[in-house]
Structure formats: structure tokens, C-alpha cells
Amino acid sequence: MGHSNKSLSIDLDELLKNKFTSSFRSGYTHYKGHTLPKRYEELQEAIDNFEVYDDDVWICSFPKTGTTWSQEMIWLIANDFDYVSAEENLGARFPFLEVSIVFDWRQLQAENEDFVPPIFLDDSLKFTREAKRPRFIKTHLPWSLLPKQLQDGSKRPKIVYITRDPKVVCVSYFHHVRLLEGFTGSFEEFFQLYVKGKVIFGPFWDNVLPFWNKRHDNNMLFIKYEDMKSNLSEVVDKTAGFLGKQMSDEEKNKLLKHLSFESMKTNMAVNYEPIIDFHRKHNLVHVDGAFMRSGSKVNRKMELSQEMDQVMSAWIDENDPNNELGYCYRQSKMCSSTTFENLTNEDLITVYESYIPKDLHHGFYKFRGYNFTSLYENIQQSIEDLEVFDSDIWVTSVPKSGTTWLSETVWSICNDLKSPIAKTPLNTRVRFLEYSSLFHFDESDDTAPSEVNNSVRKVIDMPSPRFIKSHLPWQCLPQEIRSFIKRPRVIHVARDPKDVAVSFYHHNRHFRGFSGSPELFYEMFLRGLMRWSPYDKNVLSYWEQRKEPNVLFLKFEEMKKNMPGVIKKIVGFLNVVVSDDKMAELLQHLSFENMKKNKDLGVDDIVKYINDKYLHNSEEEAKFLRKGETGAHKSEMSAKMAARIDKCMKYSNIC
Structure with a gap:
């Protein structure tokens, strides 16, 4: 059941202070338009001047977009499928550069000598700097806050960026911050912070779009969580090619099984359970839960109210008006159009693709x-x-x-x-x-x-x-x-x-999840775009x-x-x-x-x-064979569309 539609008119900075501070996070700062924990001010210069090497491999992302999943994939491919070494905690193998700004444990350490966090979390910049080369580095920092050598191009390591449906990210991020980052507010309150860019590493679009605009750089690979869900094999191939690695069918099949959600969820090296247990031991976690929850793209429907869903649809369309990332929710003029005859082929395809689940669409x-x-x-x-x-x-x-x-x-x-x-x-x-x-x-x-x-x-x-x-x-x-x-x-x-x-329209509804109108589909068919x-x-x-x-x-x-x-x-x-x-x-x-x-x-x-x-x-909809009739279009297609098809496709001439 979705949350209530309660409208909130609140001071978001006050909300951050009252509901999103803890013994390991004293407050927040805003820098270059981004929201960050207060400790970033102390570490900003060290991050700016962090030495980068060309043989580094970086995974960049907004939180809860599939970072951990892609980290494990990248590390194993790049390290020749060394599953023995992969038993070491992912945070040690693939350190989180700026995690020390997320969890500032200095006060807790001063008050309790038994409080000894894992070394890769305690001083993350030092640990990452001294990691064995080639280094594997995770960051949620937006492009404008990355080390200068990355921004100015003087060093060109491999960079993989992963993103995900922002509606699903909102829900997943809420559960994450309740479990690990001390957020005590409601989902409605978190929703306001999220869409206004007041969560750490936000705003979402200011994090994603600069990387998207660099996706054609030869040291950049841009991937989507939905593609990993629908065709992990293809993403593995693409990532291996990007990293310059080859693999046998046997190695690939073993990797695919290792990366399955059930395997990842029970893998103590990647599921963050040791970190959660550490938090519980020191009474820093006050809710039940797991770092890896459903791994699903549909859980947002259980949490977003209709009003929230509509607000976020408009927010997505406003920030990605041409639906370049494929998360358009048809609130824009082009996406909501019911008359398609005047659209260009490019715009028509864009609208069509917005009605196909990402798991079942593979482009043209x-x-x-x-x-x-x-x-x-x-x-x-x-x-x-x-x-x-x-x-x-x-x-x-x-x-x-x-x-x-x-x-x-x-x-x-x-x-x-x-x-x-x-x-x-x-x-x-x-x-x-x-x-x-x-x-x-x-x-x-x-x-x-x-x-x-x-x-x-x-x-x-x-x-x-x-x-x-x-x-x-x-x-x-x-x-x-x-x-x-x-x-x-x-x-x-x-x-x-x-x-x-x-018949093809119904086939695409039941076989590929097409949720658009018959008129849109017929227009695609008429123009030869199917x-x-x-x-x-x-x-x-x-x-x-x-x-x-x-x-x-x-x-x-x-x-x-x-x-x-x-x-x-x-x-x-x-x-x-x-x-x-x-x-x-x-x-x-x-x-x-x-x-x-x-x-x-x-x-x-x-x-x-x-x-x-x-x-x-x-069950009735999920049938391959429907009616098998001749002339069935007469009850389902407008006379105008039928006449247009007859004019363009001279089937009667085939005899």
C-alpha cells in the first residue's frame, strides 16, 4: 500500500538537522549546488588533490543505483575471476573513496576504545590512496567534485558509471538511510529531500547527467541497472570489452551465477552484513532490514503514492525532456500525445520506447x-x-x-x-x-x-x-x-x-509489455519502424x-x-x-x-x-494465439488508420 498523499511544506534544511543527524553526522554543507555531510569541508582539498593513475578503475554512481553489483562484476572481470581473493570484503578490494565523510566516527572512537571500525572505512582517503595498483575505486561524488586530475583529463583511468530508474532509487535510498545512516523521518519527508536535491550526493540529475554527457569518451562506460537485470550476460560482455578482458564461456557462466541476486544477497563479502552488524553492536542501527532488499524494479509501486508518482514523473520529464535515459513517464507534451501522425520518426520512437519495459527492450x-x-x-x-x-x-x-x-x-x-x-x-x-x-x-x-x-x-x-x-x-x-x-x-x-x-499490437502487449495505445503502435507499424x-x-x-x-x-x-x-x-x-x-x-x-x-x-x-x-x-492475457480471424481489424482499428494502411501497403495487389 502506498504512503499517504500528505503535502509537505517544510524547511528542508531544518528537516536535515532534526531527522538526519546522528552521532556520526553532525550536519550538512552545500557546495557547488550539491548536498554533502559537514565533514566534506575538511576533506575537500584532499579529494580535489587526490592522485589519480591511468591504470585505476573507477565506479561512479548516485547511491542505490546498483553500485555494489557492478563493483563485484568489474572487480572479478578485471582480476581474472579470482574468487578466492573475492572472499575479502568488497570495501577492502574496491574502496569507497569518500566514505569517511558519510560516517564520521571520530567522536565515537574518542568516547569508546572498543569502537574500532574497519580500516577501509576509518580513513578512506588514506586507505584508497595506498591501495595496491591497479586500484579499484568507488565514488558517489558528482563529476564537478571529483579529483582535479579526472576533471581536467590529465589522467584517464577507466570510469564506469551506473544509473537506475530514479523512482526506484528514491524508495531504495529511503530504506538504506534508515538502516545505515540514521535517518528517522518518514518516507514523505525523505521524498521531499530527494526531489529537491537535499540528500547527500544530490541532486540526482546533477549527478547523473554530466556522466551521461561524457558517455562517448573512450575511457567511460555508461551502464544501467535495468540492463543488468534484463540481460546481465550482455552487460558482462560489454564491461569485459571495455576493460580489455576476454573470458571463456565457462568463466562467464560461473560469473553470471555468482552475480545472481540470490548469490549476492548471501555473500558476506558484498552484502554489507558485517557493517550492519558493526552498527548494531554499537547501537547505531535502530531498524531491521538488509542492505540488499528485493533487487527489483517494481518495488516503487508499493511505496509511492499516486501524488508522489505524478510529481516524480513530471520531475523526470523536466530534467530529461528528450527521454535520453529512457525513464520518461509520459508527462511531457511529446510523451502524453495521443495524436502521433505529426511526430517525426525519431520522436515517435522515443514515445514508443517509453511504453516498453526496459527489461524487454533492446533498442533498434x-x-x-x-x-x-x-x-x-x-x-x-x-x-x-x-x-x-x-x-x-x-x-x-x-x-x-x-x-x-x-x-x-x-x-x-x-x-x-x-x-x-x-x-x-x-x-x-x-x-x-x-x-x-x-x-x-x-x-x-x-x-x-x-x-x-x-x-x-x-x-x-x-x-x-x-x-x-x-x-x-x-x-x-x-x-x-x-x-x-x-x-x-x-x-x-x-x-x-x-x-x-x-495482432502484432496484442502480441507486443503480452510478449513485450507494451503499454501504449493501439494508435501509437499502428503508427509505428505503418511507418515501417517495427x-x-x-x-x-x-x-x-x-x-x-x-x-x-x-x-x-x-x-x-x-x-x-x-x-x-x-x-x-x-x-x-x-x-x-x-x-x-x-x-x-x-x-x-x-x-x-x-x-x-x-x-x-x-x-x-x-x-x-x-x-x-x-x-x-x-493468465488469459498471457496467450500466444488469440483469435486467428480475418478482418479482425474492423472492430479494433479506426477507419482512418485502416485507409492509411491500405494506401501505403497495397496488399490487395498481391494475388
């Missing part, structure tokens, strides 16, 4: 005039060079054109429906070539569907004859197909683009090959109207024999109602995994 990549996710770049060359066999059978289409139905049809015609393999998931019988361009599930997650990762390799390893599915246009198929060096049978199915748009688009260009690429003896062009509407005729057409094309009994069996097996109930298709398992892990839709 343009190749040969078509749009793909950025993950496609990783597999493009292996697809181009794929060895093709004349015995292969390919099923191709634009998404939501009847691909699953046709895949099951083709496989069933060529195989015995009573065989054990017919009960295995369709996506293991008919492999989706570019599946890895859609998602990359954490390889350490044993519950993740195994069909998705390494999809090209899975096609390569299939026994002959291989059944292969793809949404790629003709121009992006393997070179041996395009050049007719090899002539596998290619069966393409097309569908009325208006019905495709409606994956595997432009639609008409993709379809026409196969239409133009329809007279080739190894290409069969079908239409979804034909399958709906005359499935027996379509089956006979496929049978003739594949040169196989189907008895009358087999034909009757096929027609029953391939009816849409039977297809919708057929658990052997396996597609609902993947939808369920994504839904359970990321989206939490109802």
Missing part, C-alpha cells in the same frame, strides 16, 4: 533497409554465413501472419503425428533462426526457456531435414539462399497488414521470388478459407504423399481451436516465462 538496429533489435547485430554475420542444405524446409513471414499455424502444418505434413517427437514443442521441431535477436535470457536462470539463446547454433545442430522458421526478409536470408547456390524449399505466408498490425519492417517491403521481397521453383507464396486468408486446398498445394510443392486418412487427421489437428489448445506448440511456455518474470498479466 538497421540492416539492409530493415529494422531489427540491437541484438540482431550479434547474429547477423552467422546468419549470412549459415550453411544451407537443399533438404531444408523454410517457413517465412512477417510476424503475426500465421507463422505458427503454417509451421505446424508443414511439419505435420512431413512427419507422423503419432510419433513421440510430435509431442515435443514446435519451436524445437521448427527452429526460429533469429530468436536470439528478440531476447537474451540470463544463462544462469534455470527456468528460462532454452530455445531462445544461441538460436543460430541450434539451427546448425538440427538433424536433416531441418525445418526452419524466420521473419527475415529475402534480402537478409543466408547468402546461399539469396544466390541460389542452395535451393531449400521456402514457404512464405502473408496476411492483410491491417490484421497483422492489430522489428522486421517495413511490412510491405518484407512481403514483396518474397512475392518477387514466387516464380522460383523452390518458393511457395501463400496467404493467411487462403488458409482460413480453404485449408484442404492449401494442404494439397504444400503437399505438391514438397513432393510428398498424403493419404485420405492423413488428410482428415491433418484437418482436425490444424483447426484453429485445436491449435489454440495444443500445448505441444510450446509457445505459451515462453510467453508464461516472460509474463511471470516481467509483466504479471492475467
Whole structure:
């Protein structure tokens, strides 16, 4: 349940004094627009003049954005996966430069000889300065307060900056300061301090944006917590490349397991429990809790009231009006627009991306005039060079054109429906070539569907004859197909683009968490900005090959109207024999109602995994197959949009 909507009109400096001081923090100072503990005034000169080395590795961040997680990742990659040495406390291996300004324990030490804090916390500047090189250094200082040698570029160590959804940061930071920094106020009071930049190392945006603006510097890597959550493997690869390190698959898989939330939460070297126990021993902690809580991006919904959420949405949009960081909450004029026809493509994509959960969006990549996710770049060359066999059978289409139905049809015609393999998931019988361009599930997650990762390799390893599915246009198929060096049978199915748009919209709602309006999605589809688009260009690429003896062009509407005729057409094309009994069996097996109930298709398992892990839709919403109707757009799409699609995409000319 969210906190109350109580409006606060208070003196924030007075609030800091009354609710955020303790025996280890006497007060605050404001320097260059930033809020810092009072002790910063004593250590400012030492920080300014701190000697930096080019072989240092720095992790910079605002608090509670994933710093500890990224520290452990960076340290292990840079130290060749030395898990024995990693048993030492992270604070000793990767010291927090200015932690002595956060916890000023001098008075407690003077009053109690038994009060002996860990050496890396007691005099953090000295400990960091004398650390063995190459040094690994953590800081929450904004760019303008970093050592001068960093700011003026005279020394250029590796710098990794990590950030996180500022709404989630607010909630996480509140629990952190109650547990470790002596804050005794309410969440409403902390919220006021946070959005007004009155928490230490704030304001949030003044900390994040200067690093964001330097993200293209060759010694800077900018990463996001949400990317680590959704695709840790990819962030590990990116970080290793930045640090100039290589790793084997075995080393990578071990690291991914080590960095899992459950592993990190129980790892005494990184979970801050020894520090919390030290605080409890000396009666400095007055609340229960753990340093690592849920590791989730959804916990803010449990804490932020509707009023707070709206205030913070406007605050985010004001500070990042172009949604460069991807945390836009649609309060700005562009993000709240319901009319998209007049937006530029760039602005339209920005709005679209704001409605996709970061865990399920991988950006865009343009190749040969078509749009793909950025993950496609990783597999493009292996697809181009794929060895093709004349015995292969390919099923191709634009998404939501009847691909699953046709895949099951083709496989069933060529195989015995009573065989054990017919009960295995369709996506293991008919492999989706570019599946890895859609998602990359954490390889350490044993519950993740195994069909998705390494999809090209899975096609390569299939026994002959291989059944292969793809949404790629003709121009992006393997070179041996395009050049007719090899002539596998290619069966393409097309569908009325208006019905495709409606079905693809629902698919993206349930499969990728799209929460925008149908009109926004249709505009993206119409302009050819969706994956595997432009639609008409993709379809026409196969239409133009329809007279080739190894290409069969079908239409979804034909399958709906005359499935027996379509089956006979496929049978003739594949040169196989189907008895009358087999034909009757096929027609029953391939009816849409039977297809919708057929658990052997396996597609609902993947939808369920994504839904359970990321989206939490109802069971009925989390279905891959919906209606399978022709003309379904008439009840869901405006006449104006339908006319625009008809004008741009001449589907009726394909006959």
C-alpha cells in the first residue's frame, strides 16, 4: 500500500538537522549546488588533490543505483575471476573513496576504545590512496567534485558509471538511510529531500547527467541497472570489452551465477552484513532490514503514492525532456500525445520506447533497409554465413501472419503425428533462426526457456531435414539462399497488414509489455519502424521470388478459407504423399481451436516465462494465439488508420 498523499511544506534544511543527524553526522554543507555531510569541508582539498593513475578503475554512481553489483562484476572481470581473493570484503578490494565523510566516527572512537571500525572505512582517503595498483575505486561524488586530475583529463583511468530508474532509487535510498545512516523521518519527508536535491550526493540529475554527457569518451562506460537485470550476460560482455578482458564461456557462466541476486544477497563479502552488524553492536542501527532488499524494479509501486508518482514523473520529464535515459513517464507534451501522425520518426520512437519495459527492450538496429533489435547485430554475420542444405524446409513471414499455424502444418505434413517427437514443442521441431535477436535470457536462470539463446547454433545442430522458421526478409536470408547456390524449399505466408498490425499490437502487449495505445503502435507499424519492417517491403521481397521453383507464396486468408486446398498445394510443392486418412487427421489437428489448445506448440511456455518474470498479466492475457480471424481489424482499428494502411501497403495487389 502506498504512503499517504500528505503535502509537505517544510524547511528542508531544518528537516536535515532534526531527522538526519546522528552521532556520526553532525550536519550538512552545500557546495557547488550539491548536498554533502559537514565533514566534506575538511576533506575537500584532499579529494580535489587526490592522485589519480591511468591504470585505476573507477565506479561512479548516485547511491542505490546498483553500485555494489557492478563493483563485484568489474572487480572479478578485471582480476581474472579470482574468487578466492573475492572472499575479502568488497570495501577492502574496491574502496569507497569518500566514505569517511558519510560516517564520521571520530567522536565515537574518542568516547569508546572498543569502537574500532574497519580500516577501509576509518580513513578512506588514506586507505584508497595506498591501495595496491591497479586500484579499484568507488565514488558517489558528482563529476564537478571529483579529483582535479579526472576533471581536467590529465589522467584517464577507466570510469564506469551506473544509473537506475530514479523512482526506484528514491524508495531504495529511503530504506538504506534508515538502516545505515540514521535517518528517522518518514518516507514523505525523505521524498521531499530527494526531489529537491537535499540528500547527500544530490541532486540526482546533477549527478547523473554530466556522466551521461561524457558517455562517448573512450575511457567511460555508461551502464544501467535495468540492463543488468534484463540481460546481465550482455552487460558482462560489454564491461569485459571495455576493460580489455576476454573470458571463456565457462568463466562467464560461473560469473553470471555468482552475480545472481540470490548469490549476492548471501555473500558476506558484498552484502554489507558485517557493517550492519558493526552498527548494531554499537547501537547505531535502530531498524531491521538488509542492505540488499528485493533487487527489483517494481518495488516503487508499493511505496509511492499516486501524488508522489505524478510529481516524480513530471520531475523526470523536466530534467530529461528528450527521454535520453529512457525513464520518461509520459508527462511531457511529446510523451502524453495521443495524436502521433505529426511526430517525426525519431520522436515517435522515443514515445514508443517509453511504453516498453526496459527489461524487454533492446533498442533498434538497421540492416539492409530493415529494422531489427540491437541484438540482431550479434547474429547477423552467422546468419549470412549459415550453411544451407537443399533438404531444408523454410517457413517465412512477417510476424503475426500465421507463422505458427503454417509451421505446424508443414511439419505435420512431413512427419507422423503419432510419433513421440510430435509431442515435443514446435519451436524445437521448427527452429526460429533469429530468436536470439528478440531476447537474451540470463544463462544462469534455470527456468528460462532454452530455445531462445544461441538460436543460430541450434539451427546448425538440427538433424536433416531441418525445418526452419524466420521473419527475415529475402534480402537478409543466408547468402546461399539469396544466390541460389542452395535451393531449400521456402514457404512464405502473408496476411492483410491491417490484421497483422492489430495482432502484432496484442502480441507486443503480452510478449513485450507494451503499454501504449493501439494508435501509437499502428503508427509505428505503418511507418515501417517495427522489428522486421517495413511490412510491405518484407512481403514483396518474397512475392518477387514466387516464380522460383523452390518458393511457395501463400496467404493467411487462403488458409482460413480453404485449408484442404492449401494442404494439397504444400503437399505438391514438397513432393510428398498424403493419404485420405492423413488428410482428415491433418484437418482436425490444424483447426484453429485445436491449435489454440495444443500445448505441444510450446509457445505459451515462453510467453508464461516472460509474463511471470516481467509483466504479471492475467493468465488469459498471457496467450500466444488469440483469435486467428480475418478482418479482425474492423472492430479494433479506426477507419482512418485502416485507409492509411491500405494506401501505403497495397496488399490487395498481391494475388
